[in-house]
Amino acid sequence: MENGVWVFIENDLGTIADVSLELLCKGRELADQLGCELGCFIIGHQVSDAASDLIAFGADMVCVADHAQLVHYLTLPYTRIAVELIKEYRPSIVLIGATHTGRDLAPRIASHMRTGLTADCTDLQIGEYKFGKKIWKELLWQIRPAFGGNVIATIVTPETRPQMATVREGVFRQPEADPARKGTVVDLNPTLTEQDLIFKIVERVKAEKKVNLKAARIIVAGGMGVGSKDNFQLVRELARVLGGEVGATRAAVDAGFVGHERQIGQTGVTVRPNLYIACGISGAIQHRAGMQESSRIIAINTDSSAPIFSVAHYGITGDLNEVIPRMIKAYKEKD
Amino acid sequence: MAYRMVCLMKQVPDTRNISADVLREDGTVNRQALPAVVNPDDLFALEMALDVKDKHGGEITVMSMGPPAAIEVLKDAMSRGADHAILLTDKKFAGADTLATSHVLESAIRKNGPFNLIFCGRQAIDGDTAQVGPQVAEKLDIPQVTFAEAIEFLDKNDIVIRRAIEGGFERIRGRIPLLVTVTNTAANPRPPSIKRKMFWKKAQTRSSVQSEEERVMLSKRGLLIPVWGLAEVGCAAEICGFAGSETWIKHIENVKLTAHEPKCFDTSETGIKELINELINEHII
Numbered sequence: 001m002e003n004g005v006w007v008f009i010e011n012d013l014g015t016i017a018d019v020s021l022e023l024l025c026k027g028r029e030l031a032d033q034l035g036c037e038l039g040c041f042i043i044g045h046q047v048s049d050a051a052s053d054l055i056a057f058g059a060d061m062v063c064v065a066d067h068a069q070l071v072h073y074l075t076l077p078y079t080r081i082a083v084e085l086i087k088e089y090r091p092s093i094v095l096i097g098a099t100h101t102g103r104d105l106a107p108r109i110a111s112h113m114r115t116g117l118t119a120d121c122t123d124l125q126i127g128e129y130k131f132g133k134k135i136w137k138e139l140l141w142q143i144r145p146a147f148g149g150n151v152i153a154t155i156v157t158p159e160t161r162p163q164m165a166t167v168r169e170g171v172f173r174q175p176e177a178d179p180a181r182k183g184t185v186v187d188l189n190p191t192l193t194e195q196d197l198i199f200k201i202v203e204r205v206k207a208e209k210k211v212n213l214k215a216a217r218i219i220v221a222g223g224m225g226v227g228s229k230d231n232f233q234l235v236r237e238l239a240r241v242l243g244g245e246v247g248a249t250r251a252a253v254d255a256g257f258v259g260h261e262r263q264i265g266q267t268g269v270t271v272r273p274n275l276y277i278a279c280g281i282s283g284a285i286q287h288r289a290g291m292q293e294s295s296r297i298i299a300i301n302t303d304s305s306a307p308i309f310s311v312a313h314y315g316i317t318g319d320l321n322e323v324i325p326r327m328i329k330a331y332k333e334k335d
Numbered sequence: 336m337a338y339r340m341v342c343l344m345k346q347v348p349d350t351r352n353i354s355a356d357v358l359r360e361d362g363t364v365n366r367q368a369l370p371a372v373v374n375p376d377d378l379f380a381l382e383m384a385l386d387v388k389d390k391h392g393g394e395i396t397v398m399s400m401g402p403p404a405a406i407e408v409l410k411d412a413m414s415r416g417a418d419h420a421i422l423l424t425d426k427k428f429a430g431a432d433t434l435a436t437s438h439v440l441e442s443a444i445r446k447n448g449p450f451n452l453i454f455c456g457r458q459a460i461d462g463d464t465a466q467v468g469p470q471v472a473e474k475l476d477i478p479q480v481t482f483a484e485a486i487e488f489l490d491k492n493d494i495v496i497r498r499a500i501e502g503g504f505e506r507i508r509g510r511i512p513l514l515v516t517v518t519n520t521a522a523n524p525r526p527p528s529i530k531r532k533m534f535w536k537k538a539q540t541r542s543s544v545q546s547e548e549e550r551v552m553l554s555k556r557g558l559l560i561p562v563w564g565l566a567e568v569g570c571a572a573e574i575c576g577f578a579g580s581e582t583w584i585k586h587i588e589n590v591k592l593t594a595h596e597p598k599c600f601d602t603s604e605t606g607i608k609e610l611i612n613e614l615i616n617e618h619i620i
Contacts, residue, residue: 207502
C-alpha cells in the first residue's frame with residue numbers, strides 16, 4: 001500500500017461528506033494514472049457501515065478508527081491517528097476536503113510530517129516539474145486561486161512526502177457506486193489517551209436544514225447594493241417566486257444581511273446554476289470566481305461600469321428596488 | 336490571573352476590492368499596486384486578546400513576520416492596546432510558504448518566553464490558507480481551537496470557547512496553553528485610540544532610524560520596536576523562507592477579466608417583461 005493516494009473521509013454521524021466522495025472519485029483517477037492503490041481513512045463512531053460503501057465508491061483499502069469519543073471531530077486524536085497511518089502506509093498523496101474540519105486537521109498533519117500543503121485546490125493533475133537540471137516525474141499539480149482569485153497558481157511538493165492538498169467542495173464529480181468492487185477494510189481499534197481528550201465538545205448546535213446552493217438551478221444573490229438586511233427581503237421574494245435559492249457576496253454576509261452558509265465566491269461556495277441573478281453586486285473578482293460559470297447571468301446594478309456586467313449575459317442598469325418587483329410581476333403575469 | 340498572550344498578525348495586499356486602477360491593460364491585476372493593510376481577521380484575533388486582558392489582566396505581545404514595512408501592522412496593534420511588539424524580518428525569511436513561516440513563528444514564540452494563549456486570525460486574505468495557526472500549534476505541541484467566535488469562560492486551567500462549524504457552532508472545553516484562530520464573526524475589533532495612534536506613529540526600528548541621537552530619543556520613549564532576524568529568533572536557515580518551503584510554485588497564471596457585452600434591458604415594465612419572456616422562451620425559468 002506504500003506510495004498510494006489517500007483520502008480523509010469526513011463524516012457526520014456516519015454520513016459521508018460530499019467533498020470526501022468527490023475526492024475518492026478524483027483520487028481513483030489519480031491512482032489509476034499513477035498505477036498505485038487508493039486508500040482512505042474514516043474516523044468517527046459507528047462508521048463501519050460506511051467502509052463497504054467506500055470500497056464501492058472506488059477505495060482499495062479503508063482504515064476505520066471507530067470510538068465513541070471520536071463521534072465528532074477533535075483536533076488532537078484525529079491528528080494523531082492520521083499521522084500514525086501516514087507513517088505506517090507512507091502514501092505519496094493525501095487529499096482532504098477544505099471544510100472547517102479539513103482546514104483544522106490538514107495543516108496539523110502537514111506540520112507534523114514537515115511536508116508541503118496547498119489549501120483550497122480547485123483542480124489536481126499529475127505532471128512533471130523541472131527546476132534547474134532536476135526533473136521530477138509524476139508529481140501532484142495542486143492548482144488553486146490565490147490573491148483573492150486574481151491568479152491561478154500551480155503548486156508542487158517535490159521533495160517531501162506525502163504531497164498534501166485540501167480541496168474545495170463541488171469541484172470534482174461524485175463517484176458512482178460499484179457494489180461488485182473488492183477491497184480491504186482495516187479496523188484500527190484506537191485507544192485514546194488523556195492527552196488526546198484534553199478538549200471535549202460540550203455542546204453542538206447545527207441548523208436542521210442545510211442550504212444546498214450547489215444543487216440549486218436558480219440562484220438570486222444580493223450584494224452590498226441591496227442596502228440593508230430588511231431590503232434583502234426583495235432578493236428572497238424573487239428567489240421564492242422563481243423557485244430558486246438565495247445567495248450573497250462576502251460583503252453582504254459580513255454585513256449580516258444573510259447567514260454565512262449562503263456566501264458565494266472564493267471563500268464561500270462555487271456554484272454553476274442555470275440562472276444566476278446578481279442584485280446590487282459590483283462583481284469583485286473573488287465573487288465572480290464563485291459564479292462566473294453559471295449558464296446564464298443577469299446583473300442588476302445602478303452602476304453601469306460595475307465589473308459584474310463583464311460576466312453577465314443580461315444587464316439591467318437600474319435600481320433593484322424598482323427592477324425586482326417588476327420582474328416578479330412580469331413572471332407572475334406570464335401566460 | 337494575568338495571562339501572557341501572543342498575537343500573530345500579518346500585513347497583506349488588500350485583495351478585497353479590486354478597482355480598475357490596479358488592473359493592467361490585459362485585464363490582470365497588478366498586485367504591487369494594491370494597498371497594504373492589516374489582515375482583517377487578525378484584528379478580530381487582537382480584539383479577543385484585548386478582551387481577555389480587559390477582563391482578567393495580562394500582557395499581549397504582537398508579532399509580525401514580513402518585510403520592514405510590516406512595522407505598520409505593529410503600530411496599529413499598539414494603538415489598539417497591545418503591550419509589546421516584535422517585528423520578525425530577515426532576508427532569509429522571504430519566500431516562505433506556510434510551513435516555513437510556522438518554523439520562524441514557533442522559534443520566535445519560544446524565544447519570547449512562557450505563554451498562556453496565542454491568537455491568530457482565521458486566515459489571511461492574500462492566500463486564504465488558514466494553515467499557519469494550526470502549523471504553529473503543532474510545532475509548539477499545544478492544542479488549537481480554530482474558527483473561534485468567543486471565549487466564554489477562562490481561568491488558570493480551563494477554557495470554554497464557542498467555535499463556528501458549518502451550519503452552526505460548538506462549545507468546546509479544554510485547557511490552556513492553547514492556540515486560538517479567530518473568525519470575523521467574533522466580537523468587532525475596537526478602533527485604535529487616537530492618543531496612542533499619535534504616539535505610535537513615530538515608532539521605528541533600529542535600522543530605520545537616521546541618527547544615534549534619534550535612536551536614543553526613541554528608545555527613551557519606548558518607540559524603538561525590536562527587530563528579530565534569523566540570529567535573534569534562533570531558527571536554522573534551512574527551515575526558513577524559500578529554503579524551508581516544501582511547496583514550490585510551478586507557475587502562475589493571471590486571471591483575465593474577459594470582457595463581453597451583456598444584452599441590455601431597460602428598467603421599464605416593458606423592458607423587464609422582454610427579459611422575463613426571453614428567459615421563459617429559452618426554458619431557463
